[in-house]
Amino acid sequence: MISSSTSLQVPQTGTGRESAHRDDLVQLGVWMFLATVVMLFAAFTSAYIIRRSGSDWVPIELPRLLWLNTAALVASSLALEGGRLASRKGKGSATRLGLTAAAGLGIVFLAGQISAWHTLVARGVYVPTSPHSSFFYILTATHGVHVVAGLVLLVYTVTRTWNYGVHLDRGAPARLITASATFWHFLAALWLYVFLLVSVF
Amino acid sequence: MAELDDAETFETEVDATVHEEARLGFVRRYIFSTDHKVIGIQYILTGLLMAVVGTLLAALIRLQLGWPAHQWTLVGRLLPGGMSDGVMTPEFYLALVTMHGTIMVFFFISYVLVSGFGNYLIPLQVGARDMAYPFLNMLSYWLALVSALVMLGSFFVTGGAAAAGWTSYPPLSAVASAVPGSGWGQTLWILSMALFIASFTMGSLNFVATIFSLRARGMAMMRMPLTVWSFFIAAIVGLLAFPPLTAAAVMLLFDRHFGTSFFLPSGLVVANQLLPHQGGSPLLWQHLFWFLGHPEVYVLILPALGIACDILPVFTRKPPFGYRIQVYCLIAVGALGMVVWGHHMFVSGMSPFSGEYFTLATMLITIPMTIFGVNMMASLWGGRLRVTTPMLFTLGVIALFGSGGLGGLFLGNATADMQLHDTYFVVGHFHFMIGGVTLLGTFAGLYFWFPKMFGRSMSELFGKVHFWLTFIPFFTVFFMQHFLGLQGMPRRYYAFTTYEYLQRTSGQNLIISIAALTLMAAQLVFIANFCWSLRKGRKAEANPWRATTLEWTVDSPPPHGNFGRALPVVHRWPYEYSLEGSDNDYTPQIVSPRQAPVTA
DSSP states (O other): OOOTTOOSOOOTTTTOHHHHTHHHHHHHHHHHHHHHHHHHHHHHHHHHHHHHTSTTOOOOOOOTHHHHHHHHHHHHHHHHHHHHHHHHTTOHHHHHHHHHHHHHHHHHHHHHHHHHHHHHHHTTOOTTSOHHHHHHHHHHHHHHHHHHHHHHHHHHHHHHHHHHTTOOSSHHHHHHHHHHHHHHHHHHHHHHHHHHHHHHO | OTTOOHHHHHHOOOOHHHHHHHHSOHIIIIISOOOHHHHHHHHHHHHHHHHHHHHHHHHHHHHHHHSTTOOOHHHHHHOTTTOTTSSOOHHHHHHHHHHHHHIIIIIIIIIIIIIIHHHHHHHHHHTOSSOSSHHHHHHHHHHHHHHHHHHHHGGGSTTOSOOSTTTTOTTTTTOTTSSGGGTHHHHHHHHHHHHHHHHHHHHHHHHHHHHHHOOOBTOOGGGSOHHHHHHHHHHHHHHHHSHHHHHHHHHHHHHHHSOOOSSOOTTOEETTEEOSOOSOOHHHHHHHHHHHHHHHHHHHHHHHHHHHHHHHHHHHTSOOTTHHHHHHHHHHHHHHHTTOGGGGOTTTTOOHHHHHHHHHHHHHHHHHHHHHHHHHHHTTTTOOOOOOHHHHHHHHHHHHHHHHHHHHHHHTSHHHHHHHTTBHHHHHHHIIIIIIIHHHHHHHHHHHHHHHHHSBOOOHHHHHHHHHHHHHHHHHHHHHHHHHHHTTOBTTOSOGGGSHHHHTTHHHHHHHHHHHHHHHHHHHHHHHHHHHHHHHSOBOOSOTTOOOSGGGGSOSSOOTTSSSSSOOBOOSOSOOBSOTTOSSSBOOTTSOTTTSOOOO
16 A cells, blocks of 8 residues: 655555545444344335235244244354354464354245245245235245345355455454344344234234 | 645555556446546436436327327327327326426436436545445446436337326236336336335435545535535435335336235226235325325435535525534435325325324424525525526525525415415426426536536536526416416326317416427437537636536546545635635635644
């Protein structure tokens, strides 16, 4: 960054404001993006509540498998948190293990969700069968799309931690790990919310 | 450099990006660019091209209303789909009003005023080298372009473009067999809107993050120009209000293509066929749409007002009246704007209690808006007015904001709105506000920052001609439409002359059409001035208007990375004009307190 040809005095902190703010910027971006996802699901929720009061609302029986899927996603979140904590201590292999386990359990979750759809289809419950089933398919699909995005981010993070070696506790690797963790935990929480909405309300 | 003190040297930074520009090829520099200035100009040019399309659609609408059922042979040859024998079909008319609204709101004003000026100005005015996420910014533009192309493409599919109005109310928008435009045209409309929202969200993320985190040293929030404040509030509102329409769009797509019944009620008969849908609520779509739709008007109008507030001091040579109050008003309007959407739905059959709430909330929003407008007028008081082209358009903004705002008082009140709903009173009102305030604000901004963007000045003479040829016909058209509304003329009617009580409005509609076509023709003056000035305009110096904000401290056009080696350090608010104890009548934000006293 710093050219030696300049006569200007460049102090030790003179790496530029931009880079000093990078950490905040990435995290701020993630949180703002999550705010938009919250608003997206808030809209679905309000539609759900209004549509719920219709006389044609026939509740569908949700597949039991969803409980397993939920467990997989929660376990995935915990594994990721373990990986993140390991990265703070600079433990490269433990970090990668945690992240990989999280991604693997994420794939298990997605496979489980698709399997749950198959179960419903086998029972003759399709998208237009009842408003409840319509909402179930749309909410799980929308959540699933975000999970796919989260998986891409996780896999990217895993591959990057390889390159970074042991310096995982600060700078770009720490940013990346924190950002993926924030997003992934949010997705787990969002699923708990969606599950609660479609099964209780 | 000489005026840098020790503290400022700490901020000194040697910038590699300045040298980077030379290395970038043409494609990375001007096409797939991550430079906020290039992206801003890309947005502005795209938006202006879309405005041409939207204007031509308006011309066709006015042809039909001014000369109902007239046979336009030549136009018919150009548009065999909608006017095969020269006479417009009703279906085509509906597609015209739908696409005119959609294109002007989302693809002209949003692109030019918010995304265009926002991208160009925010980093320059807060003292940053670029947006917070430059790559996301580039992605945002290209998604926006695809979105615009999809919307334009919908004219060329079977059945033509969407025809359910820019609000896309179901069942018209949800049943593919309802009107020709409800087929593929509507599907593309929904897809295009989803892309638009994705693109706009990326842009808003950038706006907020840049303003939050990349301000230069000394640029406290309360030292930001009102332009930046207005973009900041608009971006936050956009981030929160736009995603819900994505949800609604998904549900509408499912209703259209997968047999669900989110918005389609039971017992609906279309083309003599009973539809299988049951139990859905068309009202639900209206709520979800207006949850985006109403905040959207603030997303568009706030930047126009912010830009107007920043141009005023330059040409009155005094600070704006009530800067802090203006900021608080912007925040209040942004917050209240999120909770008043129901005033578009007073006649929808929603509960009168909700209507009462939405009336009260809407009346509440007139308080900050009125303060804002009165402050703009007070900013003129005691100033030494220089009536340049940007200033003329800014004065036009104030005029339309005042006149249009008065109409809003009637429409925001449920009792009066029952009578006026969906009449030309509404059309006149929103064209004054979201059409006029934003249009004149856009022109004010274009004339004002053109020298900065392109390094040349636009012709003042043609600028003034353009202003008067725009303002007078514009005011005529939409002022008269208020009275059409009072006479009961409904909007979106293709053949109003079939109603006896409306036949006496034919003359008025003819005058409106002539004024509207004049207004459109006058824009040729602008286009000519714009194109001519790009190549032959007088070379602009760094600060041709003698203004104080940061963008005027760098070359015109600014270099890659904006600020050369060192980021600027801000010592004062952006409105130090006619300062006592200073030799100049203006003091840029970077001038240190040693050279001129600081007032704010």
